[in-house]
Amino acid sequence: MVLFSCKNSSKEINDFLADQNLPIGVAEQINHAYKDSGIITNRLISPMLLDYSNRKLTPYSEFPKGIKMVIINKKTRDSITVTGNYAINYEVTNFSEIIGNVVIINHQNGATLNSEQMYWDKKEHYFFTESKFTLFTQKDTLHGVGFESDSDLNNWILNNTKGNFVINTKKEE
Numbered sequence: 001m002v003l004f005s006c007k008n009s010s011k012e013i014n015d016f017l018a019d020q021n022l023p024i025g026v027a028e029q030i031n032h033a034y035k036d037s038g039i040i041t042n043r044l045i046s047p048m049l050l051d052y053s054n055r056k057l058t059p060y061s062e063f064p065k066g067i068k069m070v071i072i073n074k075k076t077r078d079s080i081t082v083t084g085n086y087a088i089n090y091e092v093t094n095f096s097e098i099i100g101n102v103v104i105i106n107h108q109n110g111a112t113l114n115s116e117q118m119y120w121d122k123k124e125h126y127f128f129t130e131s132k133f134t135l136f137t138q139k140d141t142l143h144g145v146g147f148e149s150d151s152d153l154n155n156w157i158l159n160n161t162k163g164n165f166v167i168n169t170k171k172e173e
Helices: 010-019
Strands: 025-036 039-052 060-063 067-072 079-084 086-090 095-106 112-121 126-136 141-150 156-158 162-164
Antiparallel strands (some): 086 095, 112 126, 126 141, 141 162
16 A cells, blocks of 8 residues: 655654554564664564554554564673564563564573563563473473573573473582
């Protein structure tokens, strides 16, 4: 659909698109780098982005054909890769939801997390889900329902967990 008008303001066009639940913009084959003080901190790659930033109460971006995000640690230069079949990012709350074949990999310590759904709190740099998950580390494979972690997959809270894992019972003084 293409709109041509000499009399409508951009506000009127945005309101029309919002009323019709249409995106204000569509981008294909995106590869976007986020920078902080001139240093790349995140890279976002997706076949398609639908921009619904014209929504007054809940502006969002939708990635209906999947997403790949690379989070780059400023100090260690190691990265985390997040992939999924679908994602939605809510601008006001800084929360993202990733759905379908979600895989999170810490390239430094080799930890890999698989789930069907994951939330990411961008402000707190925190992943969480109430869905089933499998966490692979260099020594362990853990399964459960409910997972929380910092964005580096280093500090976990695991719920309803089962699997074979090593527990260090040696008391250090």
